[in-house]
């Protein structure tokens with residue numbers, strides 16, 4: 001199967017410090033790929049390279065099998081790559097519709113086309129089976145952490161995105177809200193998107209991912225199918241960069 005997004009041989013340094021070393025990483029349509037690694041392993045840096053925030057020093061990114069050049073977040077957006085960052089970048093003083101269309105408002109002549117934005121926001125939320133918000137005209141400040149995460153994810157998929165990268169979407173959530181967001185993550189993949197889930201939480205990773213990519217000190221230690229590994233092996237990959245029992249071939253389960 002050709003990956004929708006394939007990163008090959010990426011190097012990235014900040015001044016004299018090399019943070020990513022020859023990193024390979026793939027994400028597949030219809031699947032959740034968990035990107036795991038200890039603090040400072042390079043997960044955010046890799047994602048920011050894919051999202052056009054940091055230029056890469058070497059290597060290439062292929063989208064749908066073709067090499068692409070991503071120099072800005074706009075380039076990434078045009079390909080259909082959306083990143084939902086941990087801070088979510090939602091405006092508290094605006095309502096759900098306003099947040100979902102922020103910076104990309106629909107207009108009808110000089111006026112904002114509120115009806116069509118409302119309709120599309122509603123359609124997107126219901127296509128994701130999001131029923132937790134009372135009204136899409138509710139201010140984001142009145143939403144719970146899980147609902148905010150949901151809105152941020154819906155905002156990312158509103159733009160015909162094909163790859164959605166979620167940075168620790170459950171980090172600040174309680175048990176019930178975590179379950180809700182994980183369900184949404186699964187549904188995104190089931191609709192055909194390639195979903196990348198950055199997570200430190202092994203339970204989340206095993207609950208929802210099809211594949212796991214483990215970064216260790218800026219190198220890709222392994223990319224494996226979730227069904228081929230145990231919690232303990234993944235912890236070993238995260239903390240030691242290898243797992244003796246896996247029998248990996250160039251970091252990939254044969």
Ligand SMILES: Nc1ncnc2c1ncn2[C@@H]1O[C@H](COP(=O)(O)OP(=O)(O)OP(=O)(O)O)[C@@H](O)[C@H]1O
Nearest residue numbers: 014015017019037038039040041042043044045046
């Ligand atoms: N803008 C920057 N300038 C210099 N060094 C940076 C910069 N951004 C990240 N780094 C360094 O790169 C390394 C990888 O950081 P990164 O944030 O990508 O890791 P991470 O895996 O996302 O960690 P965490 O789980 O803590 O978010 C760290 O050593 C960090 O200090």
